[in-house]
Structure formats: structure tokens, C-alpha cells
Amino acid sequence: MIRIISLDMDGTLINSKFVDMVWMQGIPELCSKEYGLDFHVAKEFVVGEYMKIGSDRIEWYDLQYWLDKFQLGVSKGELLKKYEDEIEPYSEVPEALELLSESFNLVVASNAAREFIDVELDGLNQFFSKTFSATSDFNEVKKSPLVYQAICRELKAESFEVLHIGDHYIYDYESPREAGLDALFLDRKNNRAGREVVWDLREAFEKISGSI
Numbered sequence: 001m002i003r004i005i006s007l008d009m010d011g012t013l014i015n016s017k018f019v020d021m022v023w024m025q026g027i028p029e030l031c032s033k034e035y036g037l038d039f040h041v042a043k044e045f046v047v048g049e050y051m052k053i054g055s056d057r058i059e060w061y062d063l064q065y066w067l068d069k070f071q072l073g074v075s076k077g078e079l080l081k082k083y084e085d086e087i088e089p090y091s092e093v094p095e096a097l098e099l100l101s102e103s104f105n106l107v108v109a110s111n112a113a114r115e116f117i118d119v120e121l122d123g124l125n126q127f128f129s130k131t132f133s134a135t136s137d138f139n140e141v142k143k144s145p146l147v148y149q150a151i152c153r154e155l156k157a158e159s160f161e162v163l164h165i166g167d168h169y170i171y172d173y174e175s176p177r178e179a180g181l182d183a184l185f186l187d188r189k190n191n192r193a194g195r196e197v198v199w200d201l202r203e204a205f206e207k208i209s210g211s212i
């Protein structure tokens, strides 16, 4: 019997606008000012540095690492605050969370760093009993089956009592299933079909309430 629903954050609850602005606008803009470079030149330089690190390394996710590396005199909090108006949940999210929270304990399992989770979920906090960051809490860059097992332990839940929903086929669908959880793959682009594929979270709610 499912009693906990775990949700991915970026691409599942919140669209990519805010995260894109921080990394692709905010940091390049600060570099452009700091080093007197044209914005596009600064952006090309910054993106090149991102790519040298790559998403398999923990630094990729660590805003402080990048602020230090480029010697930018702003705090993480200031930078995130600057773009907070860009934080935008997908349109069906508040209603779907309202419905799901009537029957389930809701948590978030994201690979974003803690500071992003805290800022991005500020307006949806009331729905979640706990949030987990693979990078900040478990020192893992991707949500491996081990991360899902650790989350179940933290929640004092058996894996079969937890259902995870997210938009990455491997890390939000295959990986939790490998750890023994139930999972739904959220395919907002409508590319896949199947019993465990949903297009939005409203459909996920209907699927979950229909099958229990």
C-alpha cells in the first residue's frame, strides 16, 4: 500500500526558467561586470567552464563553488533572490498537490542543491513533510537506487510504500524501481506511452487514486 509520494522538483514541480536564469544569465552577467567583458563573451567563457566540470561532478551543482571560482563578490542568497520572481510551478501543480496531500504524505527528492530546493519550493512548502537533495544530503550527483533506499530509511518506510514521480526516465523512473519503489514517469513532452507514463501531475493523481 502506497503511503508516501516522492516528487522530483525541476521539470516536475517547477519549470526550468529560474534555474536557467541563475546559471545562464546571473553568473555570466556577474562575470561580464567583474571582468569588463561583453555579456556574450562572458557567457561563452562561463559555459565553457561549466562543461569542463560536467554534471557527473558534485561541483556542477554547487553555486558557492562557481561564485568562488569566478571570484564574484555576491552571496548565493543574493543571486538566488535576484531571480526568485522567475520561479514558476507548472500550472496544474498546486491543485494536484492539494489532491495528493489529502491521502498521502508528500516529500521531494531532487538532485538540486539544498539552497535551490529551499528557494524554489518556498511557495509550495506547506505540502511537503520533507525534502531531500541527492547532492547536498547524500553527496551523490545522480539519484541512484542507493539514494532512494536512503530516502526510504530516513522516512522509516518500506520501499513498496513509496511511489516516486519525476521527469527523468533513468533517475526518476528506472532508478527508484530498481530500489523497490513504485514509480511514474512524467513525460510532459508526450513522447512515451505506457501504463506508468503520465503527462502531468493531475493525471498522476487520477492514475494513483484509480489504482489504490
Ligand SMILES: [Mg+2]
Pocket (backbone or CB within 6 Å): 008, 009, 010, 011, 012, 166, 167, 168
Ligand atoms: Mg527533473
